[in-house]
Amino acid sequence: MGSEDLNHNLNVTPRGMICKSRLMRNQYTVSLMNEGMRAGLLASQDVMRIQHGLMQILKELIQRYTQGESSSVTTETAESILTSIMYAADAYLFELETPEQAVAQLKSMDVQQIYDRGVKKVSQCFEETKALYKEVMANKLDIPVEAYHLTIEESLPVFLRKYGIVFEAHNTMASIDYPLAVDDMRLQGVFYMKQYLERLQMENDFCSLFDPQECMDLLVNYGKECRFDYRIELFNMYELVLHQAIFSLLSGGAPNCIRISESQFNRLEQRFMSLTESQIHSVLFKGMAQLQQALPLYSRLKAYMDACRLNLVHRVTNAAKHSSLRAVVITEREKSEQSMIISFHEEDRLSDIALRKLWHEIMACERVEDKVNLILSRVHSLHDYLDLLESDCLLGDEYDHLFHSFGNMELAILAKLIFYEELRGDSRDLRSILLMAISYESEWHMEFVRSLGRMDPERVQAIEKVMDAVDYEQMTFY
Amino acid sequence: MHLSRIFRGLLFPTQDMVSSELLELNEKTREYGLILTPLDIEQMMVVRSQVLHMYGRVELGIEVSKRLIEVFSASSFIQQENYADTLNELHEVFYYLRNETEDRIGDMKLIDMMMVLFEEECEGSLELLKSKLEEYADAFRRELSRTESSQEGEDGEWDLRI
Structure with a gap:
């Protein structure tokens, strides 16, 4: 069952004809009955018969649901089962060629038969979804984006394991975090999931046309540009790659290239800044058409790409208006910036027992210098530092002593963690962030801000430089 | 959706x-x-409808009412004077318990359990029966959540061979 737009704008529909704009995708059978009545294609007796038939099915299913152990269920359960019944009826009637045919079936066919055929459709769709999942799983992209992998490797299997064709066909029951470039939330249950997987597969197919290393570099540069950890953010990889490929083409690059050099960016910026919205529209649409011609794409994927065009136009138009094209056109950065060496060592992470012992030793120290020395000499992993800072083993000014004993790298890493939200997608510098009135979630965050606020402006600037050079993916929590 | 009313009207x-x-x-x-x-029966059905509405339940037939009559008529604590009123209250107790045990216990088992408590521990007191059943439902739900939490994580991976 597809998700074609049913809302053709027909204002006046004569009796005897179905007005498609009055049909609802998610309540297809109910809207067909209403519209059938209005058009005079269904009599009230027909509707009564259909309702009675549906209730009869509901009664049988409730009995099956309780396995004969009970003759009553909660209203929510009964409503959910009824929604599942309607989902199956919708599945069958929506597949018919025209709404008129669907109304004719409602009028002449036994409701039980409509339902049975619908269940078959749902079951068939579920089998197709399972097969599709295997393909997506086998060809998933090798990108370190958490939501992408969690959705494919954990959420989708939960759906496939728990989906109930009879009692909960309408239920989507999975937390799908990874966003598609174009999603249709009007669909529910297995039809939504099939559509999600079909689109994800197309997106994967598209991204697979590009060099994996270029995709990785794009992610790193995207994270730098937006000042966030791309591994944990929710964004669509396909859209990112698609936009870059179009920008590459429009700035003289190859169609299968997604690297944009500084000079390419300058060319694009000059061009977009001098164009009107309709001109940007036309340039980007042409760019998309060129890309579609240049790459080996199948027609369904081309149609999917077309559905992404307007979003690209809006993004570029807005960015051109606000002189923020850098956030849309991701440019290649100097490799040397990435060669920072993080001074926290993952192999030095303490065991829980050792950490607890250390905590007791710190608490037993009377002098702040002893506390700080103990921490500096024994703790070498970021994870352990965070654990200790969260454990309230220091008080007030003791934090300041510890933070002052840290090098710029350690302070930069902690600042990137604490100010994640403030840095994310923002261009503010560290000094402005320190002056912001933010309520911090823990005492050590507040003390950290105070400590940094007391440091020389030159030192804060130096820390900020390190922050810019360190990527989130270089910071392991071990 | 007033499903219980639609259901009642149609089926x-x-x-x-x-x-x-x-x-x-x-x-x-x-x-x-x-x-x-x-007249007793008519009133009983009115009470039953109110109780079902109050507890948000949809009932398919009158099997529960019949079973309550059959089982509780054998009670040594029910006399003709309080028979109809007791049955009305038992309907409420039953559907309350049905909700509170999260539909995990069958109708007949629940009614039989109510009868045993009514006869043996409550000596015909409906108030005591309600209180005992509240305690039972609390303990039942605690056990249920303990069992469910111990089963969490036992969900095997979805098998690609399916």
Whole structure:
């Protein structure tokens, strides 16, 4: 069952004809009955018969649901089962060629038969979804984006394991975090999931046309540009790659290239800044058409790409208006910036027992210098530092002593963690962030801000430089 | 969606059918000296509807009412004077318990359990029965959540070979 737009704008529909704009995708059978009545294609007796038939099915299913152990269920359960019944009826009637045919079936066919055929459709769709999942799983992209992998490797299997064709066909029951470039939330249950997987597969197919290393570099540069950890953010990889490929083409690059050099960016910026919205529209649409011609794409994927065009136009138009094209056109950065060496060592992470012992030793120290020395000499992993800072083993000014004993790298890493939200997608510098009135979630965050606020402006600037050079993916929590 | 009303309107047996089925039970309960009049039955069905609405439940038939009559008519604590009122209260207790045990216990088992408590521990006191059943439902739900949390994580991976 597809998700074609049913809302053709027909204002006046004569009796005897179905007005498609009055049909609802998610309540297809109910809207067909209403519209059938209005058009005079269904009599009230027909509707009564259909309702009675549906209730009869509901009664049988409730009995099956309780396995004969009970003759009553909660209203929510009964409503959910009824929604599942309607989902199956919708599945069958929506597949018919025209709404008129669907109304004719409602009028002449036994409701039980409509339902049975619908269940078959749902079951068939579920089998197709399972097969599709295997393909997506086998060809998933090798990108370190958490939501992408969690959705494919954990959420989708939960759906496939728990989906109930009879009692909960309408239920989507999975937390799908990874966003598609174009999603249709009007669909529910297995039809939504099939559509999600079909689109994800197309997106994967598209991204697979590009060099994996270029995709990785794009992610790193995207994270730098937006000042966030791309591994944990929710964004669509396909859209990112698609936009870059179009920008590459429009700035003289190859169609299968997604690297944009500084000079390419300058060319694009000059061009977009001098164009009107309709001109940007036309340039980007042409760019998309060129890309579609240049790459080996199948027609369904081309149609999917077309559905992404307007979003690209809006993004570029807005960015051109606000002189923020850098956030849309991701440019290649100097490799040397990435060669920072993080001074926290993952192999030095303490065991829980050792950490607890250390905590007791710190608490037993009377002098702040002893506390700080103990921490500096024994703790070498970021994870352990965070654990200790969260454990309230220091008080007030003791934090300041510890933070002052840290090098710029350690302070930069902690600042990137604490100010994640403030840095994310923002261009503010560290000094402005320190002056912001933010309520911090823990005492050590507040003390950290105070400590940094007391440091020389030159030192804060130096820390900020390190922050810019360190990527989130270089910071392991071990 | 007023499903319980729609359901009742479309599928529930008519008042006459209900009345005649329940009146037939008088043949069995007469041996205990207990009789329901057509008016008692009519009132019982009104109470039952109110209780179902109050507890948000949809009922398919009158099996529960019939079973309550059959089981509780044998109680040594129910007399003709309080028979109809007791049955009305038992309907409320039953559907309350049904919700509180999260539909995990079958109708017949619940009714039999109510009867054992009513006879053996509550000596015919409906108040005591309610209180005992509240305790039972609390303990039942605690056990249920303990079992469910111990089963969490036992969900095997979805098998690609399926």
